Amino acid sequence: MKLVMLPRLVVFLIVLDACMLYTKSDGTETLDQIYAEADSKNITYDSLKCEGIEGRVTECSECYTCDHEAVARHRTSKHEITHLKLNDANCAASETICCVSQKDLKFRESTNVDRLSCGHSNPEGYPRALRSSIRSVLQGEYPWRAWIYYWQDPETPLCAATYINKEGRTLLTSASCVEGRRADALIVRFTRDPQHYDPVHVSRIDVHELYNKDTQVNDIAVLSVESVPSWMQKVCLPIQPVLLGTSCIAVSDNNFYLNQVVPRQTKCKENGSLDDSLMCSATLKDDYTPELGGGMFCVDEQSSANTYTVYGVYLASANNGLAVLNTNVTHFTEWIIKKAEKHINLIRNSS
Template sequence: MWKYIVFGVVTLLVDNSDQNLKETDKLFVNTLYDNRTLEQTACNTIVGVTEGCAECYLCDHYTIQYHISKNHDIQHLTFYNDDCSSTKLCCVNQLDLNSYRTNEKCGVDNPEGKPRRVRPSVHSVLPGQYPWRAWVYFYSENIILCAATYVSESSRALVTLASCVSGYPVSELVVTFDKTADTPPNVQQVVIHPEYKELNPLNDIAILFLHSSDSLPRVAMEACLPQWPPKFSKSCISVSEDDLEVNSIIPLQSRCNSTLLHPSLMCTVSYKHAYTPELGGGLFCMEEEEQYFRFILYGILIEKIDNLHMYSNVTNHVDWLRNNIDCN
């Protein structure tokens, strides 16, 4: 019931053959200007002071607008293209990138588990290592519907797939942070994205609100919601049903599908025989800040096809998420 036959995917066999390496490279290389002449590159330059620039965007990008609203310093650059046309860029300082967290506790993991224990294998994820991991059960039949991610302590909110919880009575839903726990129904409200439609992967996202703080174990800790999309070619992690870590990379999103990928979706690629992430589980990318490395929730797994993982794009829905969580 979870398969969506909508993605035109070319399977990449990750091995040492030249052909396969070229196919993999296509996901990460824009080849539009591969055949430039020397004359065509004469104007290709950047004008402006680049010192201190950590991230640059088009000046009307919402990331820049966010930093302007916070009175952060913005550096302006002009990029001259091969044909001598120009593009204005706005850049943010690293110190300002580190200042946007509203919750200083979010996204901090416990590498040795909580309580601490010995890791049975290199890829094993320990209990409590990622303290925002949770699971949604259907109480009457005691079955796991899918995974979820804890994102708000004040509102006791988690995010998961709309397709996971749609059609189930709220009074029969259980969220647990331990797969072995015997927990009674504890979900107070389910908010499904208004543009979600059954059997369609677009806008497949929902928020679960728990009854009270009693539903949360002491080890529970929030993952961070994103402020902007993840960087191209960034390495991220997810977790399989068997608690094994899955590593994947964010490619050019235009290379994930035979047509333009819908903004509510995003993809990653992994080694072909990598473990399969759990349905509804999060895609987490680590960001370095002043005192911590933090894990940011960028995606919610919809499905895996060979070595391509398709996610609901959390960045695309972050305003909807924040508005509903803040109002609860």
């Protein structure tokens, strides 16, 4: 069992028989002290003088401090809860954490109709096609991808976008792409082939109210369009933060995919930590660059539905492309849903 210490929101990751055990914290003082001490002394699993974690889980689980509201919900539902003990670096103090099997999590249940209707890719593309190279992304392979243009220049995209809501015809992108632009000056294409698919007009743009273009904090926007092709599929929105170590994909502006991995977020910034509205991912040095406003899509391999969720919106790269800065979509899920509901109401009222 391997233990990696992390502060606050994501506490640690355990790799157990190729299964990920994820733990979240509400920032209690005991846990903060354990993490701070482990960080300051560069504690590793091999250097611990006692078991870092006492107790075992028999299957993929998600864990929380036992006073977390999620644990209370599982107790009310009479789900089985396993207790583990997290020891500090000196084996002198410990904290009990509570773990729940992932099969008891609502978002993994097959009865969740919304999760079954989103995030399904077309590996052979739409329409079916052959790849020009092993890393080529086919048209319609990820049928939630879209591109935003000035209507006066329908050949050069301003940025990419992601289709997230059918009823509201809602797309997700970066605020830095659309801030200050009028909706009637923009069009959207759901393919880059202008010979076969007509663009659609943008009917509404919503930039986050607290967007700061200097710091890129809250760099997120949604827009509603007049129509969406019937073959398009929405991607899933996150219900909880992406697991540390998750492998995801993004797509470059020349339609090649990039593999990205979610690292320890505290290592993303040399001085201090990233704002909660931001997240970083890691990729290969000097690899392709993701599209501005394009999504970071992660597949839930532990779900039989095999669905993709958008966890990030690309903003910038650093360190020869090794580090990728994204908007943290999980942080804005509630905001996105509220805006999409407004889009739905506007469409209903206009019909």
